[in-house]
Ligand SMILES: NC(=O)c1ccc[n+]([C@@H]2O[C@H](COP(=O)([O-])OP(=O)(O)OC[C@H]3O[C@@H](n4cnc5c(N)ncnc54)[C@H](O)[C@@H]3O)[C@@H](O)[C@H]2O)c1
């Protein structure tokens with residue numbers, strides 16, 4: 279079985295590549311980083327270290343790579359022959375890979391081979407569906423009809439913390455042992471792909487919302503509040519009672535929403551939260567707040583981890599107090615190496631908080647969420663001035 283995976287980065291190598299090779303797939307990574315691609319082409323393998331109580335070293339084999347900028351023809355040929363296509367490039371990059379993916383799928387449609395599934399493994403709701411829309415924009419009416427018949431874009435939720443890698447080996451990746459990969463069965467075309475560790479479900483929404491609005495909400499609140507209070511890593515921030523209490527409070531809020539929306543069992547959800555908090559404090563993971571807070575404009579998006587649950591809480595007559603604190607903390611994120619952080623600071627100084635939130639997060643200026651965030655923003659200012 280052959281898989282083409284876009285994005286040979288942390289989650290690509292440390293999770294998707296590891297799972298797919300273990301399941302018997304030969305994996306062809308597609309990336310734009312020449313050094314990474316060349317190293318994968320030469321070595322055809324890499325090491326994954328599972329950072330549990332003991333470190334477990336896995337050697338991954340059966341992989342290669344292609345450079346999408348210099349070898350687009352070969353990428354198309356690989357897609358035309360693949361049994362599975364996956365991505366982990368980041369939500370904002372899906373648009374950029376769509377033309378090449380569309381060209382590969384067109385070639386496949388012409389050759390009339392068996393059905394294929396394309397699974398976007400990104401932290402976003404409806405990632406594969408979004409990618410499908412981007413891909414079909416590059417196809418003719420006839421090609422779209424054929425694609426509807428044979429190419430599935432099942433949505434998915436993926437969970438494993440893979441921090442920025444700092445080792446000397448470019449390909450080695452250290453990850454937490456925990457993982458969860460859930461795929462929506464109804465989006466699959468042809469036979470269900472046999473992937474070790476994947477759970478197929480009928481409705482993905484409760485799973486992706488549970489993941490994004492717990493793991494990623496907690497992570498984001500920790501990163502933004504932690505950064506504001508002078509901490510460099512998630513673990514350091516979580517050890518500070520001020521940050522830990524805020525993160526826990528935010529997860530109680532999203533928990534109340536998830537229980538109201540999806541009927542989650544309270545005790546089970548509390549256990550889920552406890553597990554996640556213990557993952558954040560894994561002493562063997564060094565995860566910079568700069569990574570977890572990266573791309574703040576995306577993270578402040580209307581259905582993303584902070585504003586998404588906060589707006590929905592208001593609809594359920596619940597008050598997103600701690601989430602508003604997290605959103606306010608995000609507005610201070612001024613990481614110099616992060617283009618979205620620079621853009622966010624420019625917008626805030628030009629237009630102020632209310633207009634910026636309306637523009638990037640779709641929160642109406644008159645919304646009670648805007649008022650709450652403004653209040654919490656002033657409180658943060660007072661706290662950091664002390
Ligand atoms: N790291 C985690 O803990 C984690 C966990 C779950 C989900 N995710 C999600 O996985 C995705 C990737 O995150 P990551 O942490 O692996 O990031 P990363 O930056 O380590 O990896 C992204 C990779 O995509 C490549 N890329 C960029 N543009 C490309 C293009 N046009 N074509 C092909 N490749 C391209 C980059 O060169 C990089 O190697 C994101 O959506 C993220 O939210 C990450």
Ligand SMILES: O=P(O)(O)OC[C@@H](O)[C@@H](O)[C@H](O)[C@H](O)CO
Pocket residue numbers: 401436437438439440493494497498569570571572573
């Ligand atoms: O990848 P992002 O930028 O959407 O979010 C940063 C982290 O919260 C994220 O990568 C987590 O580590 C991951 O989602 C855990 O499964």
